[in-house]
Amino acid sequence: MHLTGRTILITGGSSGIGRGLAEAFHRGGNHVIIAGRRQALLDEITEAHPGMHGLQVDMQAPEAITRLAEDVQSLFPDLDVLVNNAGISRLEAWDRDAIDIDTSLSIIETNILGVLRLTAALLPTLARQPNSTIITTTSGLAFVPRFNYPTYCASKAFLHSWLQFLRHQLRHKPIEVIELPPPYVQTELAGPQQANDPVAMPLADYIAEVVRLLGEPTPADGEILVERVKGLRMAERRGIYPDIYANLNQA
Numbered sequence: 001m002h003l004t005g006r007t008i009l010i011t012g013g014s015s016g017i018g019r020g021l022a023e024a025f026h027r028g029g030n031h032v033i034i035a036g037r038r039q040a041l042l043d044e045i046t047e048a049h050p051g052m053h054g055l056q057v058d059m060q061a062p063e064a065i066t067r068l069a070e071d072v073q074s075l076f077p078d079l080d081v082l083v084n085n086a087g088i089s090r091l092e093a094w095d096r097d098a099i100d101i102d103t104s105l106s107i108i109e110t111n112i113l114g115v116l117r118l119t120a121a122l123l124p125t126l127a128r129q130p131n132s133t134i135i136t137t138t139s140g141l142a143f144v145p146r147f148n149y150p151t152y153c154a155s156k157a158f159l160h161s162w163l164q165f166l167r168h169q170l171r172h173k174p175i176e177v178i179e180l181p182p183p184y185v186q187t188e189l190a191g192p193q194q195a196n197d198p199v200a201m202p203l204a205d206y207i208a209e210v211v212r213l214l215g216e217p218t219p220a221d222g223e224i225l226v227e228r229v230k231g232l233r234m235a236e237r238r239g240i241y242p243d244i245y246a247n248l249n250q251a
């Protein structure tokens with residue numbers, strides 16, 4: 001995809017992968033708008049990057065998503081890239097007497113419904129531009145799930161399936177649909193310890209590889225795969241799914 005002079009909205013731009021992409025796209029000469037709940041972080045990041053804008057949103061609140069879309073349409077009518085990146089990941093135990101269904105529902109609200117609501121609200125704006133791109137962050141765990149993150153993994157598998165439909169239905173419009181499934185990356189997604197986990201891919205390395213791949217012609221399947229995620233993504237195709245699943249889910 002062409003990666004300069006674009007107007008880019010990134011949800012979950014206040015930390016981790018979203019913030020990393022926002023800063024890289026800003027450096028690359030794009031107009032970047034970041035969205036998230038933590039206003040103090042949005043302010044800190046935008047003050048450090050003149051020209052970048054921040055908009056507060058709670059992706060679990062439908063009315064807040066509607067407001068975000070309206071603000072974007074009126075303030076940034078040239079929007080031509082939407083990055084659906086906000087997401088949460090939570091441990092779940094379904095073998096208890098009392099199941100914490102609220103946790104499961106909050107994952108579905110954020111990771112699935114938030115993406116659908118915002119994409120639906122902004123598609124008319126994206127469709128008005130000569131060329132647009134929708135990038136959605138899924139996960140390597142969409143392809144091989146971890147047993148203690150059931151709703152999280154299922155939410156990302158949902159998005160993988162949904163993105164294939166979206167790519168197909170938009171094929172006659174100048175709207176590119178890209179899936180970004182990260183491997184395990186050093187962010188605070190599952191808690192502060194993840195940011196320093198030596199097993200996880202360093203965030204800067206992940207961002208650099210993604211930005212390089214995004215600058216190349218988009219693969220026909222629309223998937224931007226860094227080397228470190230290919231083990232999970234290709235497990236089924238390579239016929240080694242049971243081994244990879246067992247390795248990922250050691251008791």
Ligand SMILES: NC(=O)c1ccc[n+]([C@@H]2O[C@H](COP(=O)([O-])OP(=O)(O)OC[C@H]3O[C@@H](n4cnc5c(N)ncnc54)[C@H](OP(=O)(O)O)[C@@H]3O)[C@@H](O)[C@H]2O)c1
Pocket residue numbers: 011012013014015016017018035036037038039041057058059060085086087088089110137138139140141181182183184185186187188189190
């Ligand atoms: N790091 C990994 O290992 C990994 C692997 C595969 C996929 N991913 C995916 O990558 C994406 C980014 O995660 P990350 O690793 O960068 O973790 P992160 O640092 O925790 O980032 C998550 C982002 O989502 C935003 N967010 C969460 N709930 C929100 C809500 N209700 N409303 C608005 N914004 C919300 C957060 O902003 P606020 O808290 O300010 O709202 C934050 O900016 C997620 O979709 C995640 O599933 C990450």
